[in-house]
């Protein structure tokens with residue numbers, strides 16, 4: 429095989445097959461996802477593959493990519509070695525016809541995956557808009573009490589946060605949607621840059637313990653995340669304040685609670701406060717640099733990452749203290765550099781919470797590693 433054939437051959441190995449060949453122990457969590465320990469940083473369920481998108485992702489070390497990248501991560505080897513491991517080291521001649529046949533098959537498989545993904549996304553966005561619409565005019569009291577329990581009371585309630593009194597918590601199990609919990613939930617609109625709602629951020633809360641999220645368990649008694657995003661969050665944000673003014677300042681944190689905690693203290697006069705939903709969305713793709721896990725250099729081709737309005741002058745990213753500050757910082761830097769390059773933002777900076785604390789701990793005067801009702 430010629431070297432470009434070997435590369436395409438390796439790229440065509442589905443990530444699920446790579447998982448099998450590496451003998452990684454993953455559990456099926458939905459029709460298209462399996463999760464388990466990360467082959468690099470361990471844990472229990474931080475690592476997941478999506479057979480639909482044909483990618484893997486670790487939410488702790490942040491590694492993501494295709495089958496070849498997974499081999500490199502798991503076997504801690506360089507690109508050529510990963511290629512050898514996947515498709516063999518020998519250069520084998522294949523006929524022109526066979527090459528054409530494989531090429532056609534790969535194109536068909538990719539087109540089929542894209543079409544399925546587009547349908548699934550459209551359906552999820554429609555579902556998100558239905559959830560948002562169903563919360564019109566509902567009493568926001570449970571969400572107000574939840575945030576108040578965390579020391580957060582908005583000077584004026586954001587129109588982007590609503591509440592549902594009895595919202596079902598559903599997840600796919602083996603391809604079927606099952607209900608695991610039902611109760612009050614804070615529903616936040618995730619708006620695309622054009623202002624349209626393309627996703628909702630849902631937080632199930634415990635009405636008996638203000639400030640605490642609901643405890644939701646799977647069938648084996650394992651904890652499930654009490655927050656779920658439905659729809660397409662790409663490039664979106666939860667706008668806790670209105671659009672910033674011309675020459676103004678935008679402050680972006682990851683979650684609602686963190687961002688709202690800073691809003692309450694209002695450190696910058698006239699600033700707007702938006703939650704960027706997650707670090708991946710705020711950071712976007714980074715350029716890979718050999719020998720560096722996170723380069724902090726944005727891949728400017730990434731059209732899915734968050735970008736601020738072009739007319740602001742100052743952009744601040746909030747950094748919560750967590751287990752991997754270097755990786756988090758590199759991600760935030762990538763996002764800020766993207767905003768500078770793509771939107772010409774004049775001043776960008778990262779403001780970090782003290783080590784081991786998030787901004788809600790700071791607001792409530794907690795000590796590091798104190799009892800955190802958040803998790």
Ligand SMILES: [Zn+2]
Nearest residue numbers: 466469486489
């Ligand atoms: Zn990991």
